[in-house]
Amino acid sequence: DQQVKQNSPSLSVQEGRISILNCDYTNSMFDYFLWYKKYPAEGPTFLISISSIKDKNEDGRFTVFLNKSAKHLSLHIVPSQPGDSAVYFCAALYTGNQFYFGTGTSLTVIP
Amino acid sequence: DAGVIQSPRHEVTEMGQEVTLRCKPISGHDYLFWYRQTMMRGLELLIYFNNNVPIDDSGMPEDRFSAKMPNASFSTLKIQPSEPRDSAVYFCASRPGTDMNTEAFFGQGTRLTVV
Numbered sequence: 637d638q639q640v641k642q643n644s645p646s647l648s649v650q651e652g653r654i655s656i657l658n659c660d661y662t663n664s665m666f667d668y669f670l671w672y673k674k675y676p677a678e679g680p681t682f683l684i685s686i687s688s689i690k691d692k693n694e695d696g697r698f699t700v701f702l703n704k705s706a707k708h709l710s711l712h713i714v715p716s717q718p719g720d721s722a723v724y725f726c727a728a729l730y731t732g733n734q735f736y737f738g739t740g741t742s743l744t745v746i747p
Numbered sequence: 748d749a750g751v752i753q754s755p756r757h758e759v760t761e762m763g764q765e766v767t768l769r770c771k772p773i774s775g776h777d778y779l780f781w782y783r784q785t786m787m788r789g790l791e792l793l794i795y796f797n798n799n800v801p802i803d804d805s806g807m808p809e810d811r812f813s814a815k816m817p818n819a820s821f822s823t824l825k826i827q828p829s830e831p832r833d834s835a836v837y838f839c840a841s842r843p844g845t846d847m848n849t850e851a852f853f854g855q856g857t858r859l860t861v862v
Binding site (some may be wrong): 638642652659667670672677678679680681682687725727729734735736737738739740 | 751780782786787788789790791792796802803838840848850851852853854855856
């Protein structure tokens with residue numbers, strides 16, 4: 637049973653435009669959410685996170701939005717750069733428990 | 748710290764053989780996770796440890812899979828006997844236990860191919 641879902645397997649965006657990656661979850665107990673970025677032949681690396689007490693967290697070009705009522709979070713990348721091309725995983729956990737990951741979205745930024 | 752270290756990076760084995768994947772977590776991290784990456788399920792948690800004790804192994808697919816953590820600096824994931832459907836990339840990750848909400852750090856993974 638997939639508790640964290642990324643319904644878009646892939647996304648293509650022009651360089652300089654905004655990339656929006658979406659994630660939905662089912663467990664209302666989740667209180668911490670993360671985005672990871674993964675390049676081929678490498679392990680996932682942490683990108684940005686958000687606590688359930690917030691609805692937005694920003695770090696440079698990356699912003700994560702959390703809508704608890706909709707059980708939805710999104711990652712915005714502005715402006716998108718070719719180096720952002722990677723697979724992005726969203727993850728969730730509650731009370732320091734295990735991480736639940738989505739299936740990933742492959743982002744391609746076209747120069 | 749060199750980060751989470753996994754070995755080998757690639758493993759090719761014949762069906763029926765025993766396979767052992769190894770992981771050295773970041774020093775001082777209390778939690779260790781084993782994940783398997785597949786197209787269908789993304790990053791699938793197999794098992795995780797807290798202070799060397801297995802906490803949840805409900806993600807281990809079947810009895811052919813076993814994991815151990817004999818000490819704070821080493822863990823193994825064993826598949827015996829291996830089958831072609833076990834072919835995947837296996838990741839180990841660790842995180843500190845002091846802050847309950849913090850990210851996990853991943854190793855570079857072991858790509859397993861069972862022929």
